Amino acid sequence: MRIKSFLLLLIIATSSHAKEESAIGYGTVDAALTALKEKPDTKLSVQGGWTIIEDKEDGNFVLWSFTPESHEAHPAAVKRTILEKDKHIYVRMSALCQAEKEPCDKLMEQFEQLNKQIMAGR
Secondary structure, eight states, rough: OOOOOOOOOEEEEEEESSSSSTTTSSHHHHHHHHHHHHHHTOOEEETTTTEEEEEEETTTTEHHHHHHEEEEEOOOOEEEEEEEEEEEEEEEEEEEEHHHHHHHHHHHHHHHHHHHHEEEEE
């Protein structure tokens, strides 16, 4: 599928004391990982130490990325929802990072670059 247009919506929650509901819909990274592993019709894989979970939410494709324990931003979860409207592809990205601010910011920059690569069709 060729992407004609791209919009990135970014919501980041960084906290070692996460609220009951965060930007990703779960209070902690561990709660999100546990719930998604138990959710029917999800596809789980491990790629380069990252836990990747493919899900559907309200008919949209959702790609979850969970940092490996060795990652400086661990524990962190990045949720990217792929949306299509008027034949254009949009990515809504939200994250919960429970590490220090600097590694969390760096993680989000890395994901923003990945999203730009998607936009460029690479």
